[in-house]
Every structure is written in C-alpha cells, then in structure tokens.
Amino acid sequence: NAGVTQTPKFRVLKTGQSMTLLCAQDMNHEYMYWYRQDPGMGLRLIHYSVGEGTTAKGEVPDGYNVSRLKKQNFLLGLESAAPSQTSVYFCASSSNHGGRGVDSNQPQHFGDGTRLSIL
Amino acid sequence: SQQGEEDPQALSIQEGENATMNCSYKTSINNLQWYRQNSGRGLVHLILIRSNEREKHSGRLRVTLDTSKKSSSLLITASRAADTASYFCATDGVGRTSGSRLTFGEGTQLTVNP
Numbered sequence: 501n502a503g504v505t506q507t508p509k510f511r512v513l514k515t516g517q518s519m520t521l522l523c524a525q526d527m528n529h530e531y532m533y534w535y536r537q538d539p540g541m542g543l544r545l546i547h548y549s550v551g552e553g554t555t556a557k558g559e560v561p562d563g564y565n566v567s568r569l570k571k572q573n574f575l576l577g578l579e580s581a582a583p584s585q586t587s588v589y590f591c592a593s594s595s596n597h598g599g600r601g602v603d604s605n606q607p608q609h610f611g612d613g614t615r616l617s618i619l
Numbered sequence: 620s621q622q623g624e625e626d627p628q629a630l631s632i633q634e635g636e637n638a639t640m641n642c643s644y645k646t647s648i649n650n651l652q653w654y655r656q657n658s659g660r661g662l663v664h665l666i667l668i669r670s671n672e673r674e675k676h677s678g679r680l681r682v683t684l685d686t687s688k689k690s691s692s693l694l695i696t697a698s699r700a701a702d703t704a705s706y707f708c709a710t711d712g713v714g715r716t717s718g719s720r721l722t723f724g725e726g727t728q729l730t731v732n733p
Contacts, residue, residue, distance in 0.1 A: 605720075610663070612660050
C-alpha cells in the first residue's frame with residue numbers, strides 16, 4: 501500500500517498563477533484533510549472532507565478551494581496564488597470507524613508534503 | 620489559537636537518555652494523539668490516549684494524560700539518534716463531529732546526539 505500520496509512534491513509559482521495539489525489515498529478512508537505548515541505556527545487546517553462529495557472549511561480556508569469527487573482523491577486549489585501562501589502543504593486521511601466519544605478522531609495518515617513557493 | 624501547546628520548544632539530549640515532552644490544551648477532549656515528524660517528511664502517528672485513560676505504553680514510548688490539569692506528557696526511554704525529530708500533540712474537542720478535526724500544537728524539536 502502506498503498510503504497517502506501527494507503530487508507534486510515541489511512547485512514554484514508566480515503571484516497570480518493558479519494550481520491544483522492532488523492527494524490520493526488507498527486506505528478507503530472516509531475523512532481527508534489539507535493542512536499547511538509554517539515555521540513557528542505548527543499545522544493549520546485549511547479544508548477537510550468527511551466523505552465523497554462533501555467539503556468543509558477549516559481554520560485558514562481563504563484563498564483555497566477543494567473538491568472530493570472521488571473517495572480516494574482530495575484536491576486543493578489555489579485560484580490566484582499569493583506570496584503568503586508559500587508553505588508546505590500536507591494531506592492526511594483517517595477512518596470513520598471510531599464512532600463518537602473517546603474513540604472518535606482516529607489516527608491521521610499523512611503524505612510527505614508539497615513544498616510550494618510563490619514569488 | 621492552538622489547542623495544544625508543547626513544552627519545551629526544543630530539547631537536546633545524549634543517546635541513551637530519556638526525553639520528556641509536555642503538551643497542554645485548553646478545552647475538554649475525547650482523546651489526545653502524539654505524532655512524530657522527521658525532517659522533510661509527513662507526520663507519523665505514534666500513540667493515541669483516550670480521555671478515560673491515564674497512561675499508555677508503546678515500545679519505548681510512555682504517554683500520560685491528566686484531564687484535570689489538561690496536560691499530557693510523552694516519554695521516550697533510552698533514546699536513539701534515530702529519535703531525532705519534531706514531536707506534536709494533537710487534540711480534538713468534545714462535541715465535534717466524530718473524526719472530523721484535530722488541532723496540532725507547534726511541536727517539540729528533539730535532537731538526540733550520538
């Protein structure tokens with residue numbers, strides 16, 4: 501099993517350009533997430549999805565859009581890239597088998613990240 | 620603001636020593652998780668402790684949870700150079716939709732010197 505695969509691994513964009521980051525998971529997980537990681541700020545949730553065809557905003561959604569047309573894929577789009585979006589982007593997935601209560605929020609499986617620079 | 624905050628921000632020890640990292644959080648939780656991140660890689664899940672558990676072990680890892688103090692600690696015993704990484708705690712929040720969201724702290728950078 502490959503787990504969670506992110507493409508591309510690196511990308512340099514000019515301000516105003518658009519691009520799509522692709523995340524694919526082969527674990528049949530219901531939940532998928534996009535985070536950004538910046539020095540001194542830990543991981544911040546951009547958008548997430550609790551199932552095929554659903555998406556929801558996280559902590560820092562502005563400037564990003566997402567789509568979950570297939571269960572195994574979660575796409576993150578930058579419509580008009582800005583230098584403030586220079587970051588490392590991580591995709592993660594998790595199962596929904598924990599139910600509620602103390603077994604909710606099952607472990608998340610992460611990809612190795614996409615390093616994005618906006619000039 | 621971050622739900623979980625790790626302490627210390629950085630820790631440097633010699634191989635064979637024990638490493639202790641702490642995490643404090645603000646709101647009630649269902650469970651708390653610890654992750655490791657090697658340089659240039661994604662996060663890897665280490666251990667999950669439920670809010671009704673006080674201590675959990677996995678190999679050389681020992682995690683404690685004190686819900687009255689809203690804090691957790693991660694102990695790595697007999698550390699190895701390969702343990703050099705950043706360690707993050709992550710918490711959910713009681714009442715959130717099941718499996719939907721974790722909040723990560725800023726991490727502790729552990730360096731184990733050979």
